[in-house]
Amino acid sequence: MARLIAFFTRRGARLLTGTRSLWIGCQPVPKQRIYYANHNSHIDFILLWSSLPTIMRRKTKPVAASDYWLKDGFRQFLIKDTFNGITIQRNRDDHTDPLQPVKDALEQGYSIIFFPEGTRNLNDDIELLPFKSGLYNLHKQFPDIEIVPVWISNLRRVMPKGAFIPLPLLSTVCFGCPLEQHLDMDKAIFIDYAQKQLLKLKEVENQ
Template identity: 55%
Template sequence: MLASLTAFIITSAARLLTGARALWLGCTADPRQRVYYANHSSHGDFILLWASLPPELRRRTRPVAGVDYWQKPGIRSFLINRVFNGVLIDRQRTGSATNLLQPLIDAIDHGDSLIIFPEGTRNLTDEPLLPFKSGLYHLMQARPTVELIPVWIDNLNRVMPKGRALPLPLLCTLSFGEPLQWQEEEDKEAFLERARNALLTLSQEKAQNG
């Protein structure tokens, strides 16, 4: 009960404070299993993306988050485990790509969709995107039939800039692009570049369309 109430408060507050709009430009908001991947410039990114999904999608969509930040006693642990039902990964752990990604693969096999940020960390530079980590490639290589959806999050880092206690009244948009198809013959570098370019294209379309 508490988790459900908290989820309602968070989703309502996220949409109210950011004026968030979900633009389904290359796909529709249907319940098929997906991996949503997005740019990462704020701690609020996955909350806003998760909150922007229709309720029936949100119930089966789990954000991927780092154990080091979220799995601490108190409110963070409650939120990620009970409210967001996150998939936690240990970013400090060493091992093969398959072993590190096993919690994500298990979630997909359970029928869940995922939210992932392939830059691996928040982008605090002037570049639109950091280079992608290899995890997205290995995940799709392991489960190539799951739809891969690029999502460009615009303005969230300006809505809540570092050091500011109250959000600025700026409209935040999330542009959902066309699914990327897995190509068996494509190597890691080519796949990651294609996935990265899909996000950059979404950002440019958003700038052109306003």
Template identity: 50%
Template sequence: MTLLRRFAANIVGHAIAMFARFVTAVRPDWRGIAPVPHQRVYYANHVSNGDMPMIWSCLPPAMRRTVRPVAAADYWLKNRLRAFVGPEVFNCVLVDRRPEARAAGEDPMAAILRALEEGSSLIIFPEGNRNMTDDPLLPFKAGLYNIGKAFPDVDLVPTWIDNVNEIMPKGEVIPLPLICTVTFGAPVHVAPDEDKDAFLTRASDALLGLAPEVRT
């Protein structure tokens, strides 16, 4: 990235964060962990295209530089604007969801694990796709478990986004002004000898436990 493009990306990033705070009054709730620059994987519910910017905007500026959202290459490379915002503003780790678009034998987890090896933190959506159902969460894909097994010392932080679906309903371009809360819970880790299904159930329960309607 050239110096000029890096400068432009920083300006756009600050503008996105300010816009998100202005429109949604997004409020971070660091309930289970402190906002400090440790390597983490923030895993969140996914109901809207606004999810990732909401989490990213909640992070202190110093943390944003090292936290990389994992995002769909086929979405963020669709046009020139997205191809600038995704890779250069958000510094996304891009993964193509289309098997036919990947090189032969290419592992979609490789870029994610490489980013962690380089010391980055991540934002991921373990449901895989936006949840358009009435269920609070879709079943988690195996990626979160694979990350936890490969990097057992990295905190996996459940991150619940509340009200984004109302702010950015499907098909809408202009956000509706509502208050949005992003709640960061206590981290989880894959326990020794814990199998995939048991861990994903536990991780899902930890995330769901942050949802307002099921809090006790």
């Protein structure tokens, strides 16, 4: 049942949004990766996940906020059973590592879909919210896993705040080049580098 719902959700989301996938910096091959993207809507991980070939989707887990996706039984069924996702607490408890479920998935060989802004960017005048430290921490602990930037365009207009059904509009999911390994970078420099590599994809997509 969960796979059937995932199939129709994936097909429906791509049909309604007219999503096209651009692999300009890497190839869609079954390789363990951390895909990090801009975050504008609750359906952005669905579009990114659905842009992956089937063999890659089966080994890729989206990371989502537990305060939204565990709010009721239906959302919990979608994120856990349909999309095989990981939920994390955004309000950090000093005694726990909110990224531990993500690290566990990476240690098990899964790829992940990660949103380093930490929350949705609902401001049309800001391209990206400041990145949290999560992506940097994952890079330090898993230096051999490719980190691939992914720019998702038009999602703010596809799924406006408060909307239940996506509006028909062309959306693009653009996959860039994996980040170069920079284990000697401090956190601030790495975050700035990761943000710039992501924003480059917006420039490419608009050309």
